[in-house]
Amino acid sequence: MAGALVDVKPTPILKEELDIVIPTIRNLDFLEMWRPFFEPYHLIIVQDGDPSRTIKVPDGFDYELYNRNDINRILGPKASCISFKDSACRCFGYLVSKKKYIFTIDDDCFVAKDPSGKEINALEQHIKNLLNPSTPLFFNTLYDPYREGADFVRGYPFSLREGVPTAVSHGLWLNIPDYDAPTQLAKPLERNTRFVDAVLTIPKGTLFPMCGMNLAFNRELIGPAMYFGLMGDGQPIGRYDDMWAGWCMKVICDHLGYGVKTGLPYIWHSKASNPFVNLKKEYNGIFWQEELIPFFQSAVLTKECTTVQQCYIELSKLVKAKLGKIDPYFLKLADAMVTWVEAWDELNGKVDVDQQ
Amino acid sequence: MAGALVDVKPTPILKEELDIVIPTIRNLDFLEMWRPFFEPYHLIIVQDGDPSRTIKVPDGFDYELYNRNDINRILGPKASCISFKDSACRCFGYLVSKKKYIFTIDDDCFVAKDPSGKEINALEQHIKNLLNPSTPLFFNTLYDPYREGADFVRGYPFSLREGVPTAVSHGLWLNIPDYDAPTQLAKPLERNTRFVDAVLTIPKGTLFPMCGMNLAFNRELIGPAMYFGLMGDGQPIGRYDDMWAGWCMKVICDHLGYGVKTGLPYIWHSKASNPFVNLKKEYNGIFWQEELIPFFQSAVLTKECTTVQQCYIELSKLVKAKLGKIDPYFLKLADAMVTWVEAWDELNGKVDVDQQ
Numbered sequence: 001m002a003g004a005l006v007d008v009k010p011t012p013i014l015k016e017e018l019d020i021v022i023p024t025i026r027n028l029d030f031l032e033m034w035r036p037f038f039e040p041y042h043l044i045i046v047q048d049g050d051p052s053r054t055i056k057v058p059d060g061f062d063y064e065l066y067n068r069n070d071i072n073r074i075l076g077p078k079a080s081c082i083s084f085k086d087s088a089c090r091c092f093g094y095l096v097s098k099k100k101y102i103f104t105i106d107d108d109c110f111v112a113k114d115p116s117g118k119e120i121n122a123l124e125q126h127i128k129n130l131l132n133p134s135t136p137l138f139f140n141t142l143y144d145p146y147r148e149g150a151d152f153v154r155g156y157p158f159s160l161r162e163g164v165p166t167a168v169s170h171g172l173w174l175n176i177p178d179y180d181a182p183t184q185l186a187k188p189l190e191r192n193t194r195f196v197d198a199v200l201t202i203p204k205g206t207l208f209p210m211c212g213m214n215l216a217f218n219r220e221l222i223g224p225a226m227y228f229g230l231m232g233d234g235q236p237i238g239r240y241d242d243m244w245a246g247w248c249m250k251v252i253c254d255h256l257g258y259g260v261k262t263g264l265p266y267i268w269h270s271k272a273s274n275p276f277v278n279l280k281k282e283y284n285g286i287f288w289q290e291e292l293i294p295f296f297q298s299a300v301l302t303k304e305c306t307t308v309q310q311c312y313i314e315l316s317k318l319v320k321a322k323l324g325k326i327d328p329y330f331l332k333l334a335d336a337m338v339t340w341v342e343a344w345d346e347l348n349g350k351v352d353v354d355q356q
Numbered sequence: 357m358a359g360a361l362v363d364v365k366p367t368p369i370l371k372e373e374l375d376i377v378i379p380t381i382r383n384l385d386f387l388e389m390w391r392p393f394f395e396p397y398h399l400i401i402v403q404d405g406d407p408s409r410t411i412k413v414p415d416g417f418d419y420e421l422y423n424r425n426d427i428n429r430i431l432g433p434k435a436s437c438i439s440f441k442d443s444a445c446r447c448f449g450y451l452v453s454k455k456k457y458i459f460t461i462d463d464d465c466f467v468a469k470d471p472s473g474k475e476i477n478a479l480e481q482h483i484k485n486l487l488n489p490s491t492p493l494f495f496n497t498l499y500d501p502y503r504e505g506a507d508f509v510r511g512y513p514f515s516l517r518e519g520v521p522t523a524v525s526h527g528l529w530l531n532i533p534d535y536d537a538p539t540q541l542a543k544p545l546e547r548n549t550r551f552v553d554a555v556l557t558i559p560k561g562t563l564f565p566m567c568g569m570n571l572a573f574n575r576e577l578i579g580p581a582m583y584f585g586l587m588g589d590g591q592p593i594g595r596y597d598d599m600w601a602g603w604c605m606k607v608i609c610d611h612l613g614y615g616v617k618t619g620l621p622y623i624w625h626s627k628a629s630n631p632f633v634n635l636k637k638e639y640n641g642i643f644w645q646e647e648l649i650p651f652f653q654s655a656v657l658t659k660e661c662t663t664v665q666q667c668y669i670e671l672s673k674l675v676k677a678k679l680g681k682i683d684p685y686f687l688k689l690a691d692a693m694v695t696w697v698e699a700w701d702e703l704n705g706k707v708d709v710d711q712q
Contacts, residue, residue: 138563139564149549153535157649177509203559293494
């Protein structure tokens with residue numbers, strides 16, 4: 001019932017309502033391949049590393065570009081919450097966007113093909129995922145019930161078939177899979193060739209590893225929770241930026257009743273990062289995540305938290321109280337979480353003024 | 357790491373350790389198509405309806421067949437827990453099997469083809485699913501990490517990569533999807549044509565609609581929880597047998613730390629049952645499931661329950677205490693759950709003698 005109605009209509013492209021955020025340190029030649037799909041949209045490019053370098057953007061794209069000097073100028077002392085020399089800097093783009101939706105993609109990701117050989121419009125699939133509801137309260141064995149040719153199966157409670165608003169759409173990667181350094185080292189030749197034609201809702205109460213390579217979200221619903229943490233330059237950890245955001249975001253979505261989808265669309269991830277460099281970045285995270293997962297699995301937000309900002313501040317307090325003992329880094333991170341929300345509210349205006 | 361090691365070995369066929377259970381009211385011509393895959397195995401045929409009818413089984417298959425007279429003779433007064441004129445009678449086959457694994461399939465299910473046109477050996481895939489661990493504690497975005505070409509992605513805690521034993525493998529259906537009567541009525545022409553090349557673990561704490569059409573399980577791990585309830589003749593409900601078993605089983609697997617997988621393999625489901633007849637059978641269930649789901653979602657078993665039997669008895673008490681007010685049917689069902697476990701122990705010997 002649901003599927004047919006949704007899919008026979010063309011997917012709205014939301015040209016005026018979506019920004020594409022790209023963190024980079026190099027010329028954006030990769031955009032050439034995306035031109036047919038991305039050209040109608042506005043790009044927010046977050047230049048990492050040396051701000052004196054010039055990043056070339058192919059002609060015809062509409063963009064704004066921020067380097068470290070811009071970030072420092074715009075945020076002042078609050079710029080301390082934005083990572084440097086790590087793709088975590090991308091969340092600055094979420095902060096300065098004025099749009100309802102964000103799609104973020106890495107500059108080593110190209111257009112993938114489906115099994116029929118057709119080029120996949122990743123952004124269109126993300127938009128479909130975000131505009132259709134999620135079903136976190138009960139698992140549907142035919143996956144996304146709102147897709148064409150699918151529905152809720154026998155035994156699915158009718159009261160749950162409206163679903164809940166979708167906050168996040170997590171896309172996947174063909175070719176180079178998103179492995180950690182130990183797995184990269186152990187399986188240097190592994191490539192992901194399996195095209196799984198599914199979109200599904202991550203159930204309520206379940207955590208997952210959110211990868212920032214190919215990710216879209218509803219900024220109005222969940223933006224202030226999409227903070228990518230303190231990583232890279234001056235920090236004892238890297239490559240956990242998207243994971244951190246994913247765990248915080250999922251706890252808050254579960255609390256507020258929003259959905260998170262994973263699966264389609266695929267992009268083509270072109271090159272594996274260096275596993276030795278990655279191991280150095282990930283080293284602490286490999287130990288710490290063993291304590292972070294139980295922490296997030298048991299994190300409970302109080303009923304009084306009714307906005308993303310309130311949830312995020314409460315989570316930062318839990319981080320300080322419960323994770324500080326792992327390493328002083330988490331005390332600093334908890335403070336940065338607060339700074340991030342302050343910066344968000346400063347640039348975006350408070351949405352919960354009546355509750356202050 | 358995990359995947360390659362598992363998949364390069366041929367899948368053991370477990371000829372001496374697996375029974376195929378088929379509930380039926382007709383000649384089993386459908387077995388001809390399954391001959392290359394099923395012939396090595398022992399079949400347990402549970403004949404529903406008129407016991408004086410003769411069910412023809414194609415030559416060459418090794419089988420035992422039970423009709424209603426056999427069930428009454430073997431179970432005596434306890435036969436009251438086995439449904440009549442409903443495919444729920446299939447669970448009698450689970451009771452009399454002496455094997456470690458069960459595969460159960462409906463007689464209107466045929467061999468499906470994968471997208472390359474190759475015939476799918478559904479049983480082999482179920483065996484793979486059951487012999488590989490499950491990952492209910494954290495979601496892996498590349499689905500089953502133990503499959504060839506897949507692994508755990510970045511951010512997956514290393515301490516959880518061993519997984520847990522798999523108790524149940526839930527397979528899917530191409531062609532006629534497993535819809536309820538209202539959906540069948542609304543979408544009479546819908547066919548499932550989407551082959552989703554994935555196996556995944558249903559996360560801990562998440563319920564799903566388990567369909568009995570194409571299902572395998574580890575009888576040693578979870579057998580006593582696979583009771584298909586009181587349905588059909590003399591009962592106010594039908595077509596909720598597998599759902600009931602699935603909800604009970606999932607709560608118990610979550611409690612005992614076992615995994616439940618869904619996805620591959622597909623079978624070809626040939627014909628839709630009559631939606632008007634189905635509506636009559638499902639009618640009460642459509643209302644009741646709205647209260648059953650919250651009941652199972654919040655059901656907590658005590659630490660003292662360390663065997664499936666203990667869990668199941670405790671669950672029957674919760675059913676009596678909390679669902680009896682919906683309809684007296686649930687009081688009768690709770691009693692039948694106890695009778696089922698008594699019958700199981702009588703035929704299979706108590707596994708938890710030291711705890712009695």
